[in-house]
Amino acid sequence: MPLLRSVRYQHILVPLDGSEVAAQAIPHAVALAKAFQAEITLFHVVPREGIPSRPLTQKEREAFAQIDAYLQKIKAELEGEGIETHWAVTAGEPAAEIVRYAYTHNVDAVVMSTHGKGGAFQRLYGSVADAVLSRLTIPVVLIRPKEALRAGV
Secondary structure: OHHHHOOOOOEEEEEOOOOHHHHOOHHHHHHHHHHHOOEEEEEEEEEOOOOOOOOOOHHHHHHHHHHHHHHHHHHHHHHHOOOOEEEEEEEEOHHHHHHHHHHHOOOOEEEEEOOOOOHHHHHHHOOHHHHHHHHOOOOEEEEOOHHHHHHOO
16 A cells, blocks of 8 residues: 555654653554664653753752663663664753654654653643644654553543
8 A cells, every 4th residue: 555655754752751651652662663663762851940041950960860871771672672772861841842852853753651750740731742742743652551541541
C-alpha cells in the first residue's frame, strides 16, 4: 500500500520524568525505532518556577545529576538493542520545553505516557501530555500506563 510507505520516522522523542509510569512509553518507542531504524532522544525537563534566567538552585542541580544518571542507564540499554540513542535535559515548563525541543531538533514523533509523577506537579502544570498533544503538529503517541487502565482512568 503506497500510503504506508510515505510514513517515515527518523527521530523519536521520549519525554521522561523519572517515574516508572512514564517509562512505560519506552518499549513503544523502541518498537517504532526498530521498525523505522529511527534514533531515540530521551528527554527530561527539570521543572522551574519563577524567573527562567536565574541561576539553578541546589535542589535543581541535584535533580539534573540524578536524571543524568537515569537517562544514561536507559541510553546504554537501548544502545545494547542497537538503537542510536541520545538524551537531553533542560529546565523550564515541561510541555513548553518538550514542544520547543521537538520543533528545534527535527523530531518526527513523540512517544510519551499519559501520566507521570502527577500530584502537586500535575496540579501546578496541568496535564503535560494534553498540552504537548494540543501544541504539536507532528504525531504524538500517548501510552496509557497499566496503573491507569486498572484504575479505569
